[in-house]
Amino acid sequence: MRFVQDIPHPQFRIGLYAWNSKYIVKIEAGPYEQTYKVSELDVADLNDVLTMLDGPFLDTVTQRFQAMDTDWQATGERNETFL
Template identity: 75%
Template sequence: MRFVQDIPHAQFRIGLYAWNGKYIVKIEAGPYEQTYKVSEMDLINPEAVPTMLDEAFLMQVARRFQEMDTDWQATGERNDAF
């Protein structure tokens, strides 16, 4: 996987990578990560990716991270792991 660029954001660590004919957007928050893959053929250039990460999209990403944490905590409690 080839690193293309970091995409600055105050809340998340966002990296853009290229691999196997796809651009991969990795968004990290604490112990959690969301990954989005898009074919290189679907984008004219990787500079279009930061504009796609608009406020509405990133609000959904934040909500999903919260859901991931809730799910993780719940399974830990159900299985006496925490």
């Protein structure tokens, strides 16, 4: 996997990679990560991928991270693994 660039964001760590004719967008928040793969054939160029990372998309990413944390905390409590 080839690193292409970091995408600045105040809340997340966003990295853009290229691998197997796909752009891979990795978005990290604390211990959680979301990964999106886009075929190079589905976009005209790299700028299209960057354009897709708009406000409404990142708002949904935020909600998904919150849901991931809720799910993780709930399983820890159910299984009594968190102190």
